[in-house]
Every structure is written in structure tokens, then in C-alpha cells.
Amino acid sequence: MLVLxxxxxxxxxxxxxxxxxxxxxxxxxxxxxxSKIEVHGGAKNIYAFLQVTDSEKLVKPNELALNDEAFQQIxxxxxxxxxxxxxxxxxxxxxxxxxxMGNIISSSEYGSIINDIIAHRxxxxxxxxxxxxxxxxxxxxxxxSLTEAMIGDKLIKxxxxxxxxxxxxxxxxxxxxxxxxxTPIVAAYGLPIPKTASRSLTSCAGVADTMSVxxxxxxxxxxxxxxxxxxxxxxxxxxxxxxxxxxxxxSSVERQIGITSLEHIASSILSIKIAAGVTHLLLDxxxxxxxxxxxxxxxxxxxKLMEYIGDMLGIHVDxxxxxxxxxxxxxxxxxxxxxDVMKVLRNKDDAPEDLREKSLFLAxxxxxxxxxxxxxxGYQVAKEILMSxxxxxxxxxxIHSQGKSSQPQLGHLTRDIVAENSGxxxxxxxxxxxxxxxxxxxxxxxxxxxxxxxxxGDFVEKGEVIYRIHSVNSTDFAFxxxxxxxxxxxxxxxxxxx
Amino acid sequence: MLVLxxxxxxxxxxxxxxxxxxxxxxxxxxxxxxSKIEVHGGAKNIYAFLQVTDSEKLVKPNELALNDEAFQQIxxxxxxxxxxxxxxxxxxxxxxxxxxMGNIISSSEYGSIINDIIAHRxxxxxxxxxxxxxxxxxxxxxxxSLTEAMIGDKLIKxxxxxxxxxxxxxxxxxxxxxxxxxTPIVAAYGLPIPKTASRSLTSCAGVADTMSVxxxxxxxxxxxxxxxxxxxxxxxxxxxxxxxxxxxxxSSVERQIGITSLEHIASSILSIKIAAGVTHLLLDxxxxxxxxxxxxxxxxxxxKLMEYIGDMLGIHVDxxxxxxxxxxxxxxxxxxxxxDVMKVLRNKDDAPEDLREKSLFLAxxxxxxxxxxxxxxGYQVAKEILMSxxxxxxxxxxIHSQGKSSQPQLGHLTRDIVAENSGxxxxxxxxxxxxxxxxxxxxxxxxxxxxxxxxxGDFVEKGEVIYRIHSVNSTDFAFxxxxxxxxxxxxxxxxxxx
Numbered sequence: 001m002l003v004l005x006x007x008x009x010x011x012x013x014x015x016x017x018x019x020x021x022x023x024x025x026x027x028x029x030x031x032x033x034x035s036k037i038e039v040h041g042g043a044k045n046i047y048a049f050l051q052v053t054d055s056e057k058l059v060k061p062n063e064l065a066l067n068d069e070a071f072q073q074i075x076x077x078x079x080x081x082x083x084x085x086x087x088x089x090x091x092x093x094x095x096x097x098x099x100x101m102g103n104i105i106s107s108s109e110y111g112s113i114i115n116d117i118i119a120h121r122x123x124x125x126x127x128x129x130x131x132x133x134x135x136x137x138x139x140x141x142x143x144x145s146l147t148e149a150m151i152g153d154k155l156i157k158x159x160x161x162x163x164x165x166x167x168x169x170x171x172x173x174x175x176x177x178x179x180x181x182x183t184p185i186v187a188a189y190g191l192p193i194p195k196t197a198s199r200s201l202t203s204c205a206g207v208a209d210t211m212s213v214x215x216x217x218x219x220x221x222x223x224x225x226x227x228x229x230x231x232x233x234x235x236x237x238x239x240x241x242x243x244x245x246x247x248x249x250x251s252s253v254e255r256q257i258g259i260t261s262l263e264h265i266a267s268s269i270l271s272i273k274i275a276a277g278v279t280h281l282l283l284d285x286x287x288x289x290x291x292x293x294x295x296x297x298x299x300x301x302x303x304k305l306m307e308y309i310g311d312m313l314g315i316h317v318d319x320x321x322x323x324x325x326x327x328x329x330x331x332x333x334x335x336x337x338x339x340d341v342m343k344v345l346r347n348k349d350d351a352p353e354d355l356r357e358k359s360l361f362l363a364x365x366x367x368x369x370x371x372x373x374x375x376x377x378g379y380q381v382a383k384e385i386l387m388s389x390x391x392x393x394x395x396x397x398x399i400h401s402q403g404k405s406s407q408p409q410l411g412h413l414t415r416d417i418v419a420e421n422s423g424x425x426x427x428x429x430x431x432x433x434x435x436x437x438x439x440x441x442x443x444x445x446x447x448x449x450x451x452x453x454x455x456x457g458d459f460v461e462k463g464e465v466i467y468r469i470h471s472v473n474s475t476d477f478a479f480x481x482x483x484x485x486x487x488x489x490x491x492x493x494x495x496x497x498x
Numbered sequence: 499m500l501v502l503x504x505x506x507x508x509x510x511x512x513x514x515x516x517x518x519x520x521x522x523x524x525x526x527x528x529x530x531x532x533s534k535i536e537v538h539g540g541a542k543n544i545y546a547f548l549q550v551t552d553s554e555k556l557v558k559p560n561e562l563a564l565n566d567e568a569f570q571q572i573x574x575x576x577x578x579x580x581x582x583x584x585x586x587x588x589x590x591x592x593x594x595x596x597x598x599m600g601n602i603i604s605s606s607e608y609g610s611i612i613n614d615i616i617a618h619r620x621x622x623x624x625x626x627x628x629x630x631x632x633x634x635x636x637x638x639x640x641x642x643s644l645t646e647a648m649i650g651d652k653l654i655k656x657x658x659x660x661x662x663x664x665x666x667x668x669x670x671x672x673x674x675x676x677x678x679x680x681t682p683i684v685a686a687y688g689l690p691i692p693k694t695a696s697r698s699l700t701s702c703a704g705v706a707d708t709m710s711v712x713x714x715x716x717x718x719x720x721x722x723x724x725x726x727x728x729x730x731x732x733x734x735x736x737x738x739x740x741x742x743x744x745x746x747x748x749s750s751v752e753r754q755i756g757i758t759s760l761e762h763i764a765s766s767i768l769s770i771k772i773a774a775g776v777t778h779l780l781l782d783x784x785x786x787x788x789x790x791x792x793x794x795x796x797x798x799x800x801x802k803l804m805e806y807i808g809d810m811l812g813i814h815v816d817x818x819x820x821x822x823x824x825x826x827x828x829x830x831x832x833x834x835x836x837x838d839v840m841k842v843l844r845n846k847d848d849a850p851e852d853l854r855e856k857s858l859f860l861a862x863x864x865x866x867x868x869x870x871x872x873x874x875x876g877y878q879v880a881k882e883i884l885m886s887x888x889x890x891x892x893x894x895x896x897i898h899s900q901g902k903s904s905q906p907q908l909g910h911l912t913r914d915i916v917a918e919n920s921g922x923x924x925x926x927x928x929x930x931x932x933x934x935x936x937x938x939x940x941x942x943x944x945x946x947x948x949x950x951x952x953x954x955g956d957f958v959e960k961g962e963v964i965y966r967i968h969s970v971n972s973t974d975f976a977f978x979x980x981x982x983x984x985x986x987x988x989x990x991x992x993x994x995x996x
Contacts, residue, residue: 007553007556008551008552008553008556009516009549009550009551009556010549010550010551011549012549018507025973026971026973035942051507051508051509051510052507052508053506053507053508054506055505055506058505058506058507058556084973085973085976085977086937086973086974086977088937088977088981089756093755093756096757097756097757100630100633100634100757100759101634102634102635123754123755124622124623125622125623125625125626125751125754125755126626126755127623128623128624128626128627128630129626129627129629129630129755129757131627132598132626132627132630132631133630133634135598136598136599136600136631136634137600253623256621256623257591257621257623257624257627258587258591258595259591259594259595259598259627261598439584439586444533473524475523475524475582475583475584476584478583479583479584479586483586
């Protein structure tokens with residue numbers, strides 16, 4: 001028997017157990033590698049990964065210490081009696097080996113993998129192995145199996161609603177915050193839109209990050225349902241709704257290894273939307289040389305895949321392929337993107353035109369899910385809702401219901417990036433722009449990001465500001481500064497030179 | 499500036515830095531995922547992965563704590579001033595993404611990956627990603643690139659020796675400890691054999707584990723060279739010789755994720771042997787239904803691969819394909835395997851015949867690397883050396899020079915597994931036997947393992963002991979017991995029943 005202790009260290013989703021090297025219950029002398037153990041004593045056994053210390057200040061030989069994640073799961077007070085046994089690798093790891101070797105694995109194998117991930121039987125290394133093994137090749141039925149497994153047990157039900165809509169972008173385009181404009185337009189029209197959003201994975205801001213600049217997004221299922229009932233719309237982080245738990249764990253590892261595959265993104269999107277009770281989903285797939293999808297051929301493959309899975313799992317998926325060649329709007333990073341969104345909703349003169357037009361186009365497509373609306377009229381209806389101020393009104397209601405945020409400030413460490421020659425901006429490398437934003441701290445800090453003063457087609461004089469970097473802390477600022485020089489991501493062509 | 503602290507936690511090769519959530523140098527409030535940082539202040543900057551605590555007992559807001567691995571690398575006393583900056587992902591992670599997508603990556607890309615791994619710029623998750631991405635497919639030139647990169651900077655030189663030999667088995671056959679018999683035979687003959695050995699990866703005992711039952715294997719390069727000069731042979735753990743540092747880190751992750759590919763094993767073996775200065779390598783590839791290589795076709799592919807890499811990198815590789823269908827010897831696990839080895843060397847009546855014969859066959863092949871020995875005479879010469887006691891004498895010299903061990907005991911928790919019916923043992927499932935041994939604690943504890951009383955071809959009565967399980971601690975013992983029933987790994991056929 002060991003005495004339970006809490007070592008308040010947060011290890012990002014991984015359960016860690018710490019024992020003293022002279023632990024009375026486990027001979028650590030010859031442990032040569034990370035051991036998986038099962039800890040008994042709570043209502044259910046939990047799995048953890050063993051680390052060893054020689055300091056009695058941290059753990060005594062008769063104690064077992066758990067990190068934040070594991071301590072929360074075991075749900076026992078410090079001082080409780082616990083015991084430990086060796087845990088063998090879950091059998092589903094063999095399916096991963098088979099996947100590494102190029103096999104197609106079955107629906108029940110995907111089910112076991114996802115179950116073991118949810119039960120914390122996988123280390124983050126095991127999850128990374130699964131993601132990489134399945135990332136290089138998955139057949140369409142495999143993506144279906146994975147999606148089905150990821151949906152999980154909990155489905156949000158919307159009584160008395162025949163159509164429940166949502167929109168999702170496949171991502172890869174900096175500044176693409178159409179969701180925050182589409183949602184109030186659709187809500188103002190009257191279709192229920194319970195938007196589930198996520199935090200940034202590898203980008204400068206996820207939809208949840210940007211919305212959290214304006215209001216609380218960590219609302220529970222009850223508030224989510226009440227808000228949609230009252231306002232016809234809500235924008236919440238899916239993790240707090242406790243749906244598709246596998247997505248949360250998997251995306252935490254994806255964020256850390258920086259590797260995501262199109263198939264995994266497809267599975268994540270659909271499993272979350274299905275668990276959220278969405279019946280009609282509009283999916284935006286941006287295509288551009290530096291976007292996530294580079295050719296319309298690739299986009300078409302993903303479209304077919306999403307349609308197939310949607311049909312098999314009973315969700316109507318409407319796919320639009322859009323231009324992902326340059327950033328949308330001016331702001332990149334949560335605070336700056338929220339600024340752009342509010343400018344559009346307030347019909348300001350300096351609202352970014354591209355963000356407004358893309359949002360209206362997509363909102364129009366969603367409105368046409370309504371059988372009562374005549375085909376081709378969606379865009380016009382969406383535009384009327386926006387111009388009349390009804391979209392702003394709907395957004396304010398949503399913000400009010402979810403609880404206004406403390407309004408984070410824009411990072412005060414700034415640097416202006418200027419044009420190195422005069423000419424016309426011919427191209428903006430979206431992946432470079434995203435990287436510079438991430439280096440400056442965007443994705444981690446809401447106030448960090450880039451403010452794009454000039455866009456493609458603009459004429460600039462040598463020395464004129466093309467964009468401004470904002471950082472929240474000096475570490476990130478120094479890092480972004482040290483790597484940016486000479487590679488701004490902008491291509492300026494002097495037409496007179498021809 | 500932060501004050502350095504040592505948090506004595508061992509995290510198995512990964513550098514971890516702990517900061518307080520109110521750290522004065524880093525705003526942790528919005529950190530959403532593991533951040534990689536660079537720590538400055540020591541002779542060279544080190545990389546670490548950030549974990550956050552809210553306990554001032556562990557780390558104060560003005561402190562930066564490092565775990566064992568990182569504290570050792572930074573090589574500064576507690577209380578020293580350090581600073582931290584964000585570290586971006588090393589560019590070589592992009593090569594891994596390209597590998598996931600099915601590309602062949604270049605020699606310089608493998609070089610960068612291995613450099614970054616050695617510099618601790620990869621998290622264990624990143625290393626797992628690399629192993630899985632490259633594990634599913636590598637072209638022969640890629641394996642060559644990886645091997646070359648893994649050799650590293652340090653090469654052991656053997657002056658005045660034209661031929662420096664070694665033997666390695668591709669593994670997968672429980673109990674296969676021919677190395678400890680081959681080495682003294684070859685040394686007694688007079689060819690220099692500086693054997694580099696490793697700890698078990700997924701098996702019940704590596705050669706280094708078994709040798710460490712008899713003597714110290716953690717010797718440094720000087721002792722290694724002196725011993726080979728004096729005794730013509732030595733058996734040392736390659737990790738203490740500080741050669742091929744990438745192998746050590748990679749195999750630690752392979753051990754944890756339980757995934758190894760044939761290509762990685764080939765690279766590891768050759769990079770270590772080349773770094774150890776071996777000129778002539780005998781490679782044993784066992785083939786069996788449950789061995790690592792299942793068909794002679796697969797074995798032939800690996801043979802060609804090893805020959806190709808050997809030729810390109812200037813090491814003579816002689817491959818023999820052997821029978822891997824059943825365990826070799828009676829003991830599985832370090833203490834039991836050392837017992838078998840000493841029985842053979844002492845020419846005991848109950849020495850396992852199969853272990854002796856396989857060792858003589860392989861030793862004979864190695865002796866024939868000597869141009870002075872007439873072709874086909876190796877086996878006979880090896881047998882004479884063994885029977886005359888000269889091999890035992892050579893082994894005792896090696897043990898004496900390296901320093902006799904404290905002789906670990908056989909695990910005292912035992913269970914006899916008995917025959918469920920009478921008949922002849924037709925098959926032994928080597929992978930099942932290996933698993934049961936690992937569950938019983940073998941690979942972690944020298945004293946754990948299986949003692950195979952009966953082998954293929956033996957007649958047994960119902961209830962007769964076929965093997966005995968030995969465990970060192972009750973956790974492992976309970977676990978092995980809970981999973982073994984009804985699946986002993988032995989197939990006993992009652993011939994009378996036909």
C-alpha cells in the first residue's frame with residue numbers, strides 16, 4: 001500500500017506517477033525505461049507513466065505522487081491508500097504496428113485505439129505513433145471508422161429542430177474568421193447554429209481563440225443549449241462541452257508534434273459536428289499554393305471523402321472550394337481578428353472587404369439549407385441581415401449571453417515591417433505569414449499577431465509599412481525579430497522595371 | 499534572469515524545465531501546449547520542454563527548475579543565473595512531415611534529423627514520429643543515409659590490427675546468447691573481438707543484460723581497448739563507450755513505443771559496429787514463424803540490405819540465415835541465460851546442446867575471417883577451443899578484467915507451468931514465450947525469466963512441468979500469472995490420438 005500525494009505539475013494530458021527510487025512497492029533499481037502502471041484505490045483504476053526521483057521532498061518511499069492530470073482522474077484525497085500494478089501495453093498498439101506496416105485496419109481496431117486513448121492507456125508517444133502511422137495513408141472506410149470511433153458516447157440533441165446548421169473551414173488561411181460573421185447572420189435569420197469551435201492547432205488563432213477575445217467560450221452544454229434556444233446561435237469551445245473527448249487528446253499531441261493529416265482533420269471536424277447534433281454542415285475548403293490544400297485536385301479528393309463519410313453517418317455535407325491564396329482580412333491573431341470581425345458587423349468603412357464578401361457568400365449558402373428559401377437568394381438575404389444591423393444585434397446577444405470577456409489587449413511590443421522596394425504587392429506567402437505570427441506568439445497569446453496594412457494588389461513605396469508585428473512577451477518578440485529579416489513573406493514587383 | 503534549480507526527477511532521456519505559473523520571465527497563463535524552450539547561461543544552450551506548476555515548493559516564480567537529464571547537460575550549479583527563450587521547432591521536423599507523406603528524403607535531411615536528436619531538440623513524441631514515419635518505408639539509400647548519420651563523430655581505432663571481428667544477431671529468438679560463447683572462443687583463437695552489446699529493447703534479455711550478470715559491462719573506452727589488447731576480447735555496453743549517441747536515444751523511445759522496424763535495426767547494428775572499429779561482421783538472421791523475420795524471403799531482403807550498406811561504408815558483412823523457430827537453450831532472462839552460457843563453456847553434461855552447436859557454427863564462421871585458416875575448418879577449430887577449456891579460460895580472463903559482478907539472484911517468486919495433456923511437444927511459440935517472460939519482469943529485472951525444462955520433440959506426461967516462471971517482484975508476478983492461463987505457448991500433440 002502506498003500513500004497518495006499530489007505533485008502539482010501539469011504535463012499536458014499525460015498522466016504521470018512519481019515514485020521514490022527506494023519505493024517500498026516497486027523495485028526501481030533496474031527500471032530501464034518508462035513503465036506504464038495502473039493505480040488502484042479510486043472508483044476506477046487509472047493508468048499512468050512512471051518517473052523516478054531520489055528526493056524524499058518530492059515523494060517518500062511509501063508514497064505515490066500523481067501529477068495534475070492523474071490526480072484529477074483518480075478523484076481521491078491526498079493521504080488515501082493506493083496500490084500499483086504493472087500495466088502491459090494495450091493490445092490495440094498491435095493495430096498501430098500493423099498500420100505502420102501498411103495494412104488497412106478494421107473498424108473495431110479503430111474503436112479499440114480510440115477507447116484506449118480516452119482511457120489514458122496511451123502515452124503521448126503512443127498517440128504520436130498512431131497519428132503518424134495513420135497519417136501517411138488511410139482508406140476512405142478507415143477514415144469513416146476513425147470518425148465513428150471519435151464521435152464518442154455523448155450526442156447533443158436539439159428537440160423540435162429539423163435543421164441544425166454549422167460551418168467549418170478546413171483552415172490554412174491566416175485571418176480567416178468568417179465564422180464569427182456567419183454565425184450571427186444565420187442566427188438573425190432564424191436557423192439554429194450551435195457553433196462548436198476549437199483553439200488554434202498550428203495557426204495564429206482558432207475560432208475559439210478569436211471569440212474568446214469578445215466573450216467567454218468555455219460554456220457548458222446547458223448554457224450552450226439555452227443560448228441557442230434564445231438567440232438561435234452560440235459559439236463555444238467543443239472541449240468544454242465534453243463531446244468527442246478523443247479529439248481533444250489527439251489535437252493536443254498534434255499541436256506538439258506539428259503534424260496533421262487531411263484525413264485526421266476530416267475525422268475531427270465531422271466527429272465534433274455530429275456529436276454537437278448538427279444536421280447540415282457547410283464545409284469551406286480553401287485552396288492556394290501555400291494553403292493546407294494546394295490544388296483543386298486535392299480539394300476534390302477531400303470533398304468526396306467528406307461527402308462519403310457524411311452520407312454514411314447521416315449528416316448533410318455541402319462543400320465549397322474557395323480561394324486560399326492570400327490572408328483574409330487584415331488582422332492575424334485573436335485580438336486583431338476580433339477587431340476585423342467587429343468592423344464588418346458594424347458596417348465600418350474600413351472593414352476588410354474580402355472578409356465581408358467571403359462571409360456573406362458562405363452565410364448565403366447556409367441560409368439555403370432552409371427549404372423555404374428560394375435557390376440563389378441566400379447571398380442577398382445574408383447581405384440584408386448584415387447591412388441592416390441585425391447581424392450585429394445577434395452577435396451582441398450571443399456575447400451578452402455567454403458573458404463578456406475581460407477584453408485582452410493587443411501586444412505592446414511592435415515592429416513595423418517595411419517594403420524593401422517600391423512596386424505592387426504580387427503575392428503574400430500565407431504559410432510564411434502564419435509562421436511569423438506564431439513566432440511572435442500568436443496561437444499562444446491572444447494579443448500577439450500581425451496587422452497587415454497592405455494586401456495583394458496594393459502599390460507601396462520603398463520604406464512604407466506593409467505590416468506590423470505585435471508581441472506580448474519579449475522572448476517571442478526577440479525570436480520573431482531574429483528570424484524575420486529579409487523574409488517578410490511579401491513579394492513586391494516593380495512593374496516599371498519591365 | 500531566473501535562478502537555476504534542480505528538480506531531481508528522471509524523465510528517461512527527455513529534458514524537462516519546470517516553471518511556476520506566475521513565472522517572472524514567461525507568461526504561462528495562455529500556454530496551451532508543451533512549449534519548447536532554449537535555456538541560456540551554461541557553456542552551451544540546452545533545449546527543454548516546459549511543464550508548469552502552481553506550487554512554490556517546487557519552483558518559485560523567479561526560478562527555473564530542470565529535471566535530472568537537463569540539469570546534467572547544462573552543467574551549472576543550483577543558484578546560477580539562467581534565461582530562457584522560445585525555441586521553434588527544428589527545421590528537420592519538416593523532413594519528417596515529408597516522410598509521412600511518402601517521400602524519399604535525402605542524406606543531408608537524415609543528417610539534420612540525427613543531429614537534432616542528439617542535441618535534444620526533439621521531444622520523445624517527435625522521435626516517435628520520426629521512427630514511425632520512417633518505419634513504414636525506407637529505400638536502401640535512405641537506410642544507408644540513416645546509418646551514416648547515426649555513426650556519429652567518434653570512431654574507436656584499433657592500431658596494428660588488420661582484422662577486427664564481431665558477431666550480431668538480428669534477434670527475436672528467446673534465449674539466444676551465443677555471443678557470450680562465441681566471444682571467448684574467438685578471443686582464445688587470437689582474433690580481436692571488441693564486442694559492443696546492448697540492453698534488451700523488447701526481449702527478455704539483451705547481450706549486455708546477460709553479460710552484466712557475470713561482470714561489469716559499463717566500461718569506458720580505455721578499459722575496453724586495454725582489455726581487447728590483453729585478452730583479445732571484451733563485452734561492453736555500447737552506451738558507456740559513448741559511441742553512436744543517436745542509437746541510445748532512439749532505442750529508448752523504441753523501447754517505450756514498442757515499435758521497431760527491420761531497417762532501423764539494420765542501421766543501429768551497423769552504425770554501432772562501424773563506430774566500434776569492427777572490420778568483419780558476422781550477422782545472424784534467425785527465421786521462424788514467430789521470430790522477427792518470418793520468411794527466408796524477408797531474411798534475404800535484409801541480407802542484401804546489410805551487404806549493400808556494409809559495402810558502401812567499408813565493413814565486411816557476412817550474413818548467415820539460421821533457424822529461429824524455437825527458443826535457444828533453456829533459460830530465458832539474464833540470470834538463467836548466463837547459467838546456460840557457463841554450462842556450455844564448462845562443458846557440463848546438462849549444457850544445452852542447441853546453444854552449444856549454434857555458437858560453434860557461428861564462431862567457426864568468424865574464425866574463417868582469418869586468411870590463415872583453411873576454408874571449412876572453422877567449426878572444428880572452434881570446437882577444439884571449447885572442449886579443451888581454452889574458451890572458459892578466455893571468458894574468465896574477460897570477466898576478471900571487466901570486474902566481477904555482485905551476481906544477481908534468480909527471482910524467488912516461481913510458478914511451474916505444467917502440461918495440460920500427455921504427448922510430444924510439437925511447437926513453442928517464441929513470441930508468446932517472450933511476452934510471458936517480459937510480463938514476469940524479464941528485460942527489466944535480471945533475475946526474472948523462464949526456465950524451459952522441456953523443448954520441442956520432448957515427450958511429456960499430463961501434469962509434468964514444462965517450464966518455470968521466475969519473478970523478482972510481486973507486481974510483475976501477479977500480472978504474468980493473471981494473463982498466462984491456458985496460453986502457455988507450448989503445443990503438445992498426443993500422437994496416439996491419430
